[in-house]
Amino acid sequence: MIPVDDYLFLSLALFTIGVIGVLTRRNVIIMLMSIELILNAVNINLMVFSRMWGTVDGQVFAIFIITDAAAEAAVGLGIILAFFHNRETVLADEMDIMKW
Amino acid sequence: MQTLNQALFIFFAVLAVASAILMVTRRNIVHGAVFLITTLLSTAGIFLLLQAEFLFIVQVILYVGGIMVLFVFVIMLVNLDVSMRQVQFNRQWFVAGALALVLAGQFLFAIWVGRGALRLPAMASEISPKNTEAVADALFSHYMLPFEIASILLLVAMIGAVVMAKRRAG
Amino acid sequence: MGHLIPPSIMPFVLPVLYAVVIVAVLPLLAGYIVLMERKVMADMQARLGPMRVGPHGLLQPIADAVKLLLKEDIIPDKADRLMFWFAPLVSVTMALLAYSALAIGPAFQIADLNIGLLFILAISSLGIYGIVLGGWASNSHYSLLGALRSAAQLVSYETAAGLGLISVLLLAGSLSMKDIVQAQLDQGVWFGFSVPFGFFIYLVGSIAETNRAPFDLPEAESELVAGYMTEYSGFRWSLYFLAEYANMIIVAGIATTLFLGGWLRPGARYHEHIPGTGIEWLDALPALLTLGVALYSLKLAPTQPVKIQKIVMVLVAVLCLGVACVLAGALFAPPAVMQGIHGAFWFMAKVFAYIYAFLWIRFTFPRYRFDQLMRLGWRFLIPLALVNVIGVGVAIVLRQQFAWGPIVSLIPTTLATLGVAMLLAKDDAPVAEAQTAAGE
Known part of the structure; x- marks a missing residue:
C-alpha cells in the first residue's frame, strides 16, 4: 500500500520545481509553463485526498483547476503574443514600461 | 498487484520529477514544452493509479491535447533563436531559488511531522466503474454554481484572448 | 492449454x-x-x-x-536531430495505441474500458505532437507552416467532431464501446439514422482531423510541397504515412461503432430462420458475398495476360473461398464464436464503406482555402453541433416524459437542426462572397 506521504512528497517536488521556474527564469513562456506545473502539483494533492476520503469532491476541484489553467493559458499566451509583436522579445525583465 | 502498483508509482513519479527539472532548465523552449508534456502525462498515470479514470482522460484531452498544443503553437509563432542565445536566468535567481527552497522546506517539515498519519483505504480490486458518473453527479448537482462560474470564466478568457488578438491586427 | x-x-x-x-x-x-x-x-x-x-x-x-x-534516410543539416527522430515515433505510437479500446467484434477487443471512447479520442489527439514537433524539428519554412496549420485545424475540428459524438453518448448513456453498440441493438436503430446531423458533423470533422482532402491543408502539395513531411524520407516518412492511415481506420472505427451499429449486421433484430435449421437468413449473407467474390476472381483468372498474374488471381480466389468457408462454418459453431467472426466481418465491411466515403469525398471536392476551412469549422459546424446536442437532450426528455419511440422522438430534433443548418448556410453565403470578391 502506497501511503499518502509518497504522493505528497511527489507533489511537493513538482511544486517546488514550478516555483523555482517561475521565480528564476527570464523567459515568460517558461514561467507560464512553470505555473502549469504548480497547478498540476496541486491536482495531485486534490486527487490523493479525494481517494483517501473516498469522495469525488477533490476530482471536481481538479476539473475546476484545469478549467482555470485553460483560461490562464489562453489569456497569458494572448498577452505574450501581443507583447512579442510590439517588443520582439519574450523576456520578463524587458517588460519594464507600462505603456508604449 | 501491490508491487505492480508500487513499481508504477515509482516509475511515474521519477519520470514526472525528472522531466519537470529538465523543463525548468532547458534553454530551448520547445524541448521544455516536450518535457512538460511528459510530466503531465506521468501525472495522468498517477491519477489512474489513484482510480480517477475520468480525471486521467481530462488531463490527457484538455491539458496535453488542448492547453499544451496552444503553448507549442505560440512557441512556434514567437522567434526562438534570439531568446535562446540570451541569459536564461534573471539576476535575482539566487535569492529566488533560496526562497523557493525555504518554502519547500516548510512544506517538507509539515508533511514529515504528520507522516504515516494518513493512509489510503484498501484499494478495490479494480477501478470503480462508476467514477465518471460520480464526478458528473457531483459536478451537476452539488457543484452546479461553481461549474457555471467556471464556464463564465472561460467565456471571459475567450473574449479576452480575442480582444488581445484584435488589437494586434489593428 | x-x-x-x-x-x-x-x-x-x-x-x-x-x-x-x-x-x-x-x-x-x-x-x-x-x-x-x-x-x-x-x-x-x-x-x-x-x-x-x-x-x-x-x-x-x-x-x-x-x-x-x-530509400536513403536523410536528416537535414540544421534539423533538431533528437526531435526529428522522435516525432514520427509519437505519431505512429499514438495511432497504434488508440486501437487498444476499439471493439472490432463482441469478443475481439483488447480492453473494454469504461471510458473507451474518451480514451481513443484522448490518445488520438496526442498524435498532433508528432506532426507539430516533426514540422518544427525539420527547420524548414514549409514544414513549420504545415505543422502550424495542422495544429490550428485539429484543435478547431476536434471540438466540432467531439460535439457530434456527444449526441450519440447522450442516447447511449455510456462511454464503453461495447455498451454503445448494445444500446443500438436495444433501441433497434443505428444512431447514424436517428441523429443524422451528428453523423454528418463527425464525418466532416474526422476528414479534417486526419488531414485528408478537401481539408489536407497541412500537406497541400501546391502550396507547401508536403507540409510537415517535406524533409522526411524513407523509413521515417513511411511511419508518418502509416500513422495517417492508421488514424483513418481509427476514425472509421469510431464512426462505425457510434453511428453504424458496430459489429451488428443489418437487421440485427430480425430473426427469421431458414426452415429446418437454426440458422438465420441474414447470417448467410457474408458467406455468400465472399463466395461471389471468389467465383468472380476465378472467372477473371483465364483472361489475365501473363501466367504469373493468372496464378495470383487464382490465389486470390482461393483466399476468398477460404474466408467464405470460415464464415459459413461459423454458422454451425457455438453462438459466441459465430458472433465473433461475423461481427468482425460486418465491422470491417462498415469501416471500409466509411473509408470509401472518405476517398469519394477526396476525389470530388476541391481543396479549401485556410480561411474557408476555419469559417466552416467555427461558424457552421460548431453552432450546428451545439444545436444538435441540445435537440438530442430535448428528444430524450420527450422520450422519458411522453414515452415516444426512439426514432419518432428524434425527428423534431433533426428537422430543427436542418432548419438551423439552412439558416447558417444562408447567413454565411454573403460574407463568403464578399470576402472572395475583395480578394481575401
Missing part, C-alpha cells in the same frame, strides 16, 4: 495476442487502403490505376513498402 500458462498471467494472454495481431496486420492493411485509394481514384478519373505489379496491381503495396524501406 489451460495448464501450460500460469493462471496469474492468464487474463493477459488474449489481449496481448490481439495487440500483436493488430500491430502485425495494420501496416499491411494501410498498404492495401493505399491501393484501394489509387484504384478508386483511377476509377473516378476513368483510368486503370496500378496494373503492373500482380494482377490489377494487387502486389503494389508490397513493392511500395520495399521501395520506402530501401
